[in-house]
Amino acid sequence: MRTNLSLLLLLAILMALVPSVLQGGYFVNVAIVVCIYVVLAASLDLVMGWTGMYSFAHAAFLGVGAYTAAILGRDLGTSFWINLPAGTLVAGLFGLLLGLPSLRAQGHFLAIMTIAFQTVVYLILAQWTDFTGGQYGISIDPIEGFGSLSAYFYLVLGVTVVALIVIRLLTGSRFGDALRAVRDDETLARTIGMNTNAIKLIAFAISSSLAGAAGVLSAYHIRGVTPDDYTVMTSASIVTMVVLGGRGRFWGPILGAALLVLLPELLSGLADYKHIFFGALLIAVIIVAPQGLAGTLAQRRAK
Amino acid sequence: MLECRNVDAGYGKVQILHGLDFVVPTGGLSAILGSNGSGKSTAMKTVAGLVKPTSGEILLDGHRIDELGAHSMAAEGLSLVPQGKEVLAGLSVEENILVGAYHRRKDRHGVAEDLEMVYQEFPRLRTRRKAAAGLLSGGERQMLSLGRALMARPRMLLLDEPSAALAPKVVGEISDIIRKLRGRGLTMLLVEQNVSMALELADEIHILREGRFAYSRKNGPDVDIEELREFYLGKGRS
Numbered sequence: 042m043r044t045n046l047s048l049l050l051l052l053a054i055l056m057a058l059v060p061s062v063l064q065g066g067y068f069v070n071v072a073i074v075v076c077i078y079v080v081l082a083a084s085l086d087l088v089m090g091w092t093g094m095y096s097f098a099h100a101a102f103l104g105v106g107a108y109t110a111a112i113l114g115r116d117l118g119t120s121f122w123i124n125l126p127a128g129t130l131v132a133g134l135f136g137l138l139l140g141l142p143s144l145r146a147q148g149h150f151l152a153i154m155t156i157a158f159q160t161v162v163y164l165i166l167a168q169w170t171d172f173t174g175g176q177y178g179i180s181i182d183p184i185e186g187f188g189s190l191s192a193y194f195y196l197v198l199g200v201t202v203v204a205l206i207v208i209r210l211l212t213g214s215r216f217g218d219a220l221r222a223v224r225d226d227e228t229l230a231r232t233i234g235m236n237t238n239a240i241k242l243i244a245f246a247i248s249s250s251l252a253g254a255a256g257v258l259s260a261y262h263i264r265g266v267t268p269d270d271y272t273v274m275t276s277a278s279i280v281t282m283v284v285l286g287g288r289g290r291f292w293g294p295i296l297g298a299a300l301l302v303l304l305p306e307l308l309s310g311l312a313d314y315k316h317i318f319f320g321a322l323l324i325a326v327i328i329v330a331p332q333g334l335a336g337t338l339a340q341r342r343a344k
Numbered sequence: 345m346l347e348c349r350n351v352d353a354g355y356g357k358v359q360i361l362h363g364l365d366f367v368v369p370t371g372g373l374s375a376i377l378g379s380n381g382s383g384k385s386t387a388m389k390t391v392a393g394l395v396k397p398t399s400g401e402i403l404l405d406g407h408r409i410d411e412l413g414a415h416s417m418a419a420e421g422l423s424l425v426p427q428g429k430e431v432l433a434g435l436s437v438e439e440n441i442l443v444g445a446y447h448r449r450k451d452r453h454g455v456a457e458d459l460e461m462v463y464q465e466f467p468r469l470r471t472r473r474k475a476a477a478g479l480l481s482g483g484e485r486q487m488l489s490l491g492r493a494l495m496a497r498p499r500m501l502l503l504d505e506p507s508a509a510l511a512p513k514v515v516g517e518i519s520d521i522i523r524k525l526r527g528r529g530l531t532m533l534l535v536e537q538n539v540s541m542a543l544e545l546a547d548e549i550h551i552l553r554e555g556r557f558a559y560s561r562k563n564g565p566d567v568d569i570e571e572l573r574e575f576y577l578g579k580g581r582s
Contacts, residue, residue, distance in 0.1 A: 215446070215449060218435070218439065218442075218443055218446070219446070221432065221434055221435055222432050222435070222443055222446075224434065225431075225432035225433050225434050225435065226430050226431075226432055228394060228414075228426070228430075229426055229430050229432065230432075231393075231394065231413075231414040231415045232392055232393075232394070232414050232415075232417065232418070232423075232424040232426065233418060233443055233444060233446050233447075233492070233496070234415055234416070234417070234418030234419060234446050234447040234496065235415055235446055236415045237415065289434070
């Protein structure tokens with residue numbers, strides 16, 4: 042656990058050098074997007090990798106967080122420092138709601154229900170024009186004192202590190218054992234004395250609240266929200282990041298998110314075909330290396 | 345002491361158990377025998393709280409447990425060793441054992457002591473403690489399941505077909521362990537298909553057929569094995 046956290050801090054320090062070493066706004070923008078997707082992938086992994094529940098609704102929580110910030114800012118004039126915890130909290134409550142079907146359904150059936158949930162959230166964002174601004178969305182003012190891109194990047198990096206530390210501490214605790222027990226054998230977990238219903242609901246709530254925080258960060262980055270950023274395609278991309286990086290491992294989703302944000306940037310011709318590429322990659326990884334990159338590396342080392 | 349009083353149970357509208365009524369006295373070992381589909385597993389799940397009885401009551405040491413739900417059973421002193429030697433395949437052997445003490449979070453000292461006790465009882469688990477539990481053999485998994493159940497410091501142990509799919513030599517080892525645990529005063533309910541194992545270990549034998557006890561006797565030298573076989577195989581009167 043210690044090595045993981047020290048390595049994380051080292052990486053964060055290296056990341057912090059991006060604005061001064063790589064001149065120009067482009068790199069800082071990419072670094073912000075990497076951070077946001079790292080939070081998304083790592084938080085989805087709590088539910089997917091650690092607890093074994095596939096969710097294709099993570100972008101819905103991203104959207105709930107983003108829209109909470111945008112609507113509060115528009116209607117009540119609240120600042121980022123209120124909107125961030127508010128977006129986190131509201132997304133967590135929606136997460137509890139999605140957690141409810143997980144108490145009855147498992148595997149593919151649960152995955153299908155998460156797609157339905159994702160679709161409903163998208164439709165509300167797109168159709169409830171009076172409240173959400175419909176397809177035009179809502180614009181967001183920059184945060185006072187964080188108007189410059191590099192200042193905002195440091196803020197995002199800070200939140201990312203905090204989110205990752207929270208995830209690391211949770212998964213390394215008794216609660217982490219309970220998550221893995223639910224994943225490996227839910228009935229057995231119950232007979233050991235674990236309240237598996239409560240454990241699954243808490244996993245969904247924490248996972249989606251972190252996605253909500255990522256949503257607030259991304260909304261302030263883009264300085265606005267529009268429903269098309271929060272579709273099932275985004276959800277599927279996050280799933281691909283987790284699977285590619287390696288499920289149920291601290292570094293897995295971090296690696297997967299960084300790679301899948303950077304690759305389309307490096308191969309700029311790829312950007313238009315991103316989702317085709319992601320889909321093919323997802324299938325390939327599941328066939329060739331179901332443990333993902335981190336899992337395969339760990340297995341190599343163990344041999 | 346475990347008491348099942350006139351318990352009916354099933355899934356949805358399908359009733360599996362009809363008026364199950366038996367007592368396992370403190371320190372005793374009762375066996376429920378039955379072939380596939382007789383309701384054995386449902387009986388075990390009902391006692392373990394995984395299936396709720398539709399009527400009747402279940403008491404452990406005079407205290408109702410049938411309305412609590414499976415996750416409260418460990419704290420009540422009842423531990424299940426599930427069928428199929430189920431282990432948490434993604435966790436290490438030691439993590440699997442420790443997870444058995446999940447509800448004893450404040451008792452660190454006691455948990456460390458009990459871990460040592462489990463390792464002394466099952467030396468093979470100590471040598472493999474870092475290995476992923478999914479890599480263990482059938483016999484080792486059964487030992488791991490028993491070790492994990494003991495970590496809860498139970499007063500009562502439910503053993504769901506501990507001999508299933510094991511080599512005869514390993515079945516002998518498991519029987520020895522069960523006998524040893526009995527010597528320590530643990531109350532046990534054994535559900536089995538293996539008649540000779542039940543005859544060897546139990547004080548009382550019940551045969552379950554179509555969700556009802558077709559046969560219930562004290563075990564002893566006067567048990568007529570032919571009669572027992574007939575009930576078990578379904579030729580006798582029910």
